[in-house]
Amino acid sequence: MKTSLSYRIIRAVVLTGLAAFSLFPLYTLVTASLQPSDQVALGFRWIPSSISFQAYVDMWDTIHLLRYLINSTFVSLVATVIAMVFGLFAAYAISRHKFWGRRTVLYAVLITQTFPGVLFLLPLFVLYVSLQRALGITLVGGYTGLILTYLSFSLPFCIWLLTGYVSSVSRDPEEAAMTDGCGQISAFFRITLRMAAPGVLAVGVLTFIGCWSEVMFASVLTNEQTRTLPIGFELFKNGHGVVQWNQLMAAALTISVPVVVAFLWLQRFFVQGISAGSVK
Amino acid sequence: MAPAVLAIVLVQIVPIISAIVMSFLKLDQFSIADWMNAPSVGWAHYKVAIGSNNAISQALLYSFFVTVAYTVVVVAVSWALGMMAAVFLAEEIRGRRFLGSLYLLSFALPAFAAVMLWAFMFQPHGAVNAVFGSDLKLIPTDTFWLAGPKAFWAMCVNSIWRTWPFAFMMLLPAVQGIPAEQFEAARVDGASRWREFAWITMPSTRSVSLLIALLIAFWTFNDFTTPFLMFSTAAPTSADVLSLVIYRTSFVSLNFGLGSAMSMLMVAFLIGGSLLYVRALRLDFDEVTA
Numbered sequence: 001m002k003t004s005l006s007y008r009i010i011r012a013v014v015l016t017g018l019a020a021f022s023l024f025p026l027y028t029l030v031t032a033s034l035q036p037s038d039q040v041a042l043g044f045r046w047i048p049s050s051i052s053f054q055a056y057v058d059m060w061d062t063i064h065l066l067r068y069l070i071n072s073t074f075v076s077l078v079a080t081v082i083a084m085v086f087g088l089f090a091a092y093a094i095s096r097h098k099f100w101g102r103r104t105v106l107y108a109v110l111i112t113q114t115f116p117g118v119l120f121l122l123p124l125f126v127l128y129v130s131l132q133r134a135l136g137i138t139l140v141g142g143y144t145g146l147i148l149t150y151l152s153f154s155l156p157f158c159i160w161l162l163t164g165y166v167s168s169v170s171r172d173p174e175e176a177a178m179t180d181g182c183g184q185i186s187a188f189f190r191i192t193l194r195m196a197a198p199g200v201l202a203v204g205v206l207t208f209i210g211c212w213s214e215v216m217f218a219s220v221l222t223n224e225q226t227r228t229l230p231i232g233f234e235l236f237k238n239g240h241g242v243v244q245w246n247q248l249m250a251a252a253l254t255i256s257v258p259v260v261v262a263f264l265w266l267q268r269f270f271v272q273g274i275s276a277g278s279v280k
Numbered sequence: 281m282a283p284a285v286l287a288i289v290l291v292q293i294v295p296i297i298s299a300i301v302m303s304f305l306k307l308d309q310f311s312i313a314d315w316m317n318a319p320s321v322g323w324a325h326y327k328v329a330i331g332s333n334n335a336i337s338q339a340l341l342y343s344f345f346v347t348v349a350y351t352v353v354v355v356a357v358s359w360a361l362g363m364m365a366a367v368f369l370a371e372e373i374r375g376r377r378f379l380g381s382l383y384l385l386s387f388a389l390p391a392f393a394a395v396m397l398w399a400f401m402f403q404p405h406g407a408v409n410a411v412f413g414s415d416l417k418l419i420p421t422d423t424f425w426l427a428g429p430k431a432f433w434a435m436c437v438n439s440i441w442r443t444w445p446f447a448f449m450m451l452l453p454a455v456q457g458i459p460a461e462q463f464e465a466a467r468v469d470g471a472s473r474w475r476e477f478a479w480i481t482m483p484s485t486r487s488v489s490l491l492i493a494l495l496i497a498f499w500t501f502n503d504f505t506t507p508f509l510m511f512s513t514a515a516p517t518s519a520d521v522l523s524l525v526i527y528r529t530s531f532v533s534l535n536f537g538l539g540s541a542m543s544m545l546m547v548a549f550l551i552g553g554s555l556l557y558v559r560a561l562r563l564d565f566d567e568v569t570a
Contacts, residue, residue: 043405090284
């Protein structure tokens with residue numbers, strides 16, 4: 001295939017430009033985290049004049065980073081597990097039974113996904129405050145309230161993507177198992193789910209990342225004890241007078257690495273899932 | 281199915297219906313604990329929100345235009361960057377797998393980490409002023425990005441950086457899926473690269489492009505993370521998007537009824553806008569999956 005020189009130059013310029021746009025902020029992230037705070041305060045330098053890992057040590061003391069890490073992990077994990085369990089049963093029902101309103105349920109799930117989070121936050125907050133007073137349980141500031149709230153976006157997300165994956169798996173092995181005397185639900189979970197396992201795992205990880213990165217609900221529904229990472233990070237900025245940028249960047253890098261690795265590993269399932277999620 | 285339907289009703293339908301009811305109530309820090317008995321105000325909140333002669337409605341209208349502009353800029357630029365990367369990386373060139381993964385990094389980073397990173401880079405002594413001011417001399421070295429009209433562009437850049445790889449990731453398989461014979465036939469006819477793109481690539485990827493434009497538009501229109509973590513609740517007017525105004529009305533001014541009414545108007549616009557989009561472009565979701 002012939003490619004003209006001008007075309008190749010344009011291609012190289014565009015691809016390099018995009019790579020620079022992608023990498024430059026990440027370079028800033030890494031170098032800022034490896035400098036002492038007084039040097040970061042002096043401004044950006046291409047090559048840091050000294051390297052120090054102190055920020056990675058100090059960040060655990062400046063804010064209660066470990067506590068926020070545990071809070072985020074706990075809340076995201078519980079919300080993900082609940083959403084996945086309900087999501088799998090819904091995916092089974094929608095893909096295996098032709099019941100009335102099946103399309104309506106799926107479209108309703110899709111449409112509410114597009115609503116702004118604040119639409120859910122306001123009534124949930126007011127309902128939690130009322131329930132707290134009526135029942136004497138803690139919802140605002142507690143884990144339960146936050147987990148329930150996270151289901152408002154993670155559950156529809158799971159139902160939508162899981163239905164897509166399950167529908168795309170061939171039904172023949174499942175039906176063969178049923179003729180061999182396997183029950184309907186058990187055939188679904190033993191055969192089809194095992195075949196769809198990578199996709200199902202991908203949905204789980206993406207749901208977890210969604211909860212992990214959530215800011216708006218957490219900013220209202222947590223207190224000092226239950227604060228999650230994104231809200232805790234703000235304390236690097238306004239908790240100590242001087243902004244501890246090097247520690248903020250060190251902490252951001254630390255919590256990002258597992259998420260980025262998991263995402264890159266699973267991204268091909270993500271692309272399939274968004275296309276396959278549409279109603280067939 | 282029953283448990284899932286019940287769960288959906290609990291976490292989605294109940295809040296939405298409650299929000300509708302609350303938009304007609306006088307809900308403040310005093311009445312919130314017993315909202316069932318809060319006094320009704322009728323359509324008063326809606327009248328305040330879309331009235332013509334009060335500061336709240338004028339600020340809300342301005343914020344609406346800011347949100348729309350933010351959405352349009354982010355969708356257009358993200359799509360254009362993603363399309364360029366997809367077209368060039370669909371070809372057999374060296375290092376394409378490596379570049380493909382590299383481009384996805386900024387999308388994979390947790391959103392709050394990315395927003396804080398850009399907030400750091402947009403500081404007066406930050407990396408943006410250092411590179412584009414001191415090194416390239418394109419802007420004054422003391423440009424202040426996080427206040428005034430420039431805050432809008434700082435927010436856009438931040439958002440585009442996180443979003444464009446999504447467009448790329450979705451478009452790459454679509455571009456790769458175009459049969460090579462189509463390009464070969466065009467080349468025999470002497471078509472230029474630009475014509476190939478306009479006549480073959482664009483029509484073949486139309487439905488995917490329309491779908492990702494819609495998804496990115498929803499994310500950006502509803503975006504709260506970016507403005508909130510960049511500016512907290514007191515964003516400069518140029519970056520004061522609807523989500524932030526509603527959040528501030530509710531949780532800073534503690535006027536939950538008015539906040540609910542505003543979020544209803546926001547949803548009404550979202551539904552109307554997306555129906556219009558789907559109709560006007562004859563977007564068929566079954567077509568996307570084919």
